[in-house]
Amino acid sequence: MSPRHIPRALRWCFALLVACLPLHAALAEDTALDADTVNAAAHDSGDAALLRAQVLLDRAHFSPGEIDARGGTNTTRALAAFQRHRGLTPSGALDAETWQALTADAPAALVTHTIGADELAGPMRPLPEDMMEKSKLDALGFESALEALGERFHAAPALLQRLNPGVEFAAGQRILVPNVADAAPLATPDRVVVSKSDSVVRLVDAEGAVFAQFPASTGSDRDPLPIGDWTIDGVAIDPTFHYNPELFWDADPAHAKAVLPPGPNNPVGTVWIDLSKPHYGIHGTPEPQNIGKTQSHGCIRMTNWSARRVAEVVRPGMTAVLEE
Known part of the structure; x- marks a missing residue:
C-alpha cells in the first residue's frame, strides 16, 4: 500500500509516532540506573526491573545475551526457558510469579568493581576490516577498554556508560557493573x-x-x-x-x-x-x-x-x- 492510500488520520498518527521516537529514545537513554534502584526493583518498574531480570537470568544460565536493559527476543526466549525450568507457564513475560522465582534469595544485580590494570592489558587498537590485513597482526584483541569491560561483565558498552555517566574507563576507576562474575557452575549435560x-x-x-x-x-x-x-x-x-x-x-x-x-x-x-x-x-x-x-x-x-x-x-x- 502506498502512503497516499493510507487514511489521513492514520498518516497523521504515524507521523506523530515517528516524530516522538527520537524523544522517547533520548529520554530512555538519559534515565539513570543506580544500584539502589535496580537492586530493589519490582517486576513492573521499567528498565530497572528489566536490567535486574537480565542479570539474574544470566546468573541462572538462561542467558539474555548481551545485557542492555532494553530487552528483545533474546530476553523473551530466556524468560520462557527459565519459566519452563521452574514449571511456570512459558509466556516469556516478566510477570509477578516469574519475578518471585527469579529474585527469591538472589544476590544484588549490580555491584561495584575496581578496574584492574590487567583487565586493560593491550594492545587495544582499532582493527582492520579486511581479512588479509587481520592476518598480518599478532593478535585480534579488544579495540577499547569499554569493549573489554563489556565482555567481562556480559554487558553492552552503552549500558556500562549509562550505569557510569561521565566516567573514564581506566585502571583504578570504580564502576557499577552487572553481577555476573560468581554465577554457580554448570552441570555436565547429557x-x-x-x-x-x-x-x-x-x-x-x-x-x-x-x-x-x-x-x-x-x-x-x-x-x-x-x-x-x-x-x-x-x-x-x-x-x-x-x-x-x-x-x-x-x-x-x-x-x-x-x-x-x-x-x-x-x-x-x-x-x-x-x-x-x-x-x-x-x-x-x-x-x-x-x-x-x-x-x-x-x-x-x-x-x-x-x-x-x-x-x-x-x-x-x-x-x-x-x-x-
Missing part, C-alpha cells in the same frame, strides 16, 4: 541441542530437561544449519582461524587462504567447539550484540562468554543435536 527456530543452544540432562540456554545465530539460507545428530570432537580456547575464501560465498575474490591470530575479535571469538560435521562448530563472536539477531555462515555462533560456559562442560564424544 547432550547439546541447537534449535534453529528458537535461535538458541540448550544444555539437556539425561532425563531430557533443559537446565541452561544461550542465544545463538544458527546459519542462513545460503549456509543452512546442518540438521542432524553430530558429535563434539574437541574444544579449542583462543583459537586461530584458518580462513579459506572458497568456503565463503561473500568472500573478496582477491583473498587467499590465511591464518588469523587469536583474540576476542577473531572471527570465531575465543572458543571453538569442533563438531563431527567438517568445517562446522559452536563458537564465539567479535560481535555479541548481533547474536540471535543476525545470520551466520552455517556454524553456531554465540557470545564469547556463553561459548566459554558451554566449552567448560562439554566433552569429546558428546552428542550435539542440530534441529529445526
Whole structure:
C-alpha cells in the first residue's frame, strides 16, 4: 500500500509516532540506573526491573545475551526457558510469579568493581576490516577498554556508560557493573541441542530437561544449519582461524587462504567447539550484540562468554543435536 492510500488520520498518527521516537529514545537513554534502584526493583518498574531480570537470568544460565536493559527476543526466549525450568507457564513475560522465582534469595544485580590494570592489558587498537590485513597482526584483541569491560561483565558498552555517566574507563576507576562474575557452575549435560527456530543452544540432562540456554545465530539460507545428530570432537580456547575464501560465498575474490591470530575479535571469538560435521562448530563472536539477531555462515555462533560456559562442560564424544 502506498502512503497516499493510507487514511489521513492514520498518516497523521504515524507521523506523530515517528516524530516522538527520537524523544522517547533520548529520554530512555538519559534515565539513570543506580544500584539502589535496580537492586530493589519490582517486576513492573521499567528498565530497572528489566536490567535486574537480565542479570539474574544470566546468573541462572538462561542467558539474555548481551545485557542492555532494553530487552528483545533474546530476553523473551530466556524468560520462557527459565519459566519452563521452574514449571511456570512459558509466556516469556516478566510477570509477578516469574519475578518471585527469579529474585527469591538472589544476590544484588549490580555491584561495584575496581578496574584492574590487567583487565586493560593491550594492545587495544582499532582493527582492520579486511581479512588479509587481520592476518598480518599478532593478535585480534579488544579495540577499547569499554569493549573489554563489556565482555567481562556480559554487558553492552552503552549500558556500562549509562550505569557510569561521565566516567573514564581506566585502571583504578570504580564502576557499577552487572553481577555476573560468581554465577554457580554448570552441570555436565547429557547432550547439546541447537534449535534453529528458537535461535538458541540448550544444555539437556539425561532425563531430557533443559537446565541452561544461550542465544545463538544458527546459519542462513545460503549456509543452512546442518540438521542432524553430530558429535563434539574437541574444544579449542583462543583459537586461530584458518580462513579459506572458497568456503565463503561473500568472500573478496582477491583473498587467499590465511591464518588469523587469536583474540576476542577473531572471527570465531575465543572458543571453538569442533563438531563431527567438517568445517562446522559452536563458537564465539567479535560481535555479541548481533547474536540471535543476525545470520551466520552455517556454524553456531554465540557470545564469547556463553561459548566459554558451554566449552567448560562439554566433552569429546558428546552428542550435539542440530534441529529445526
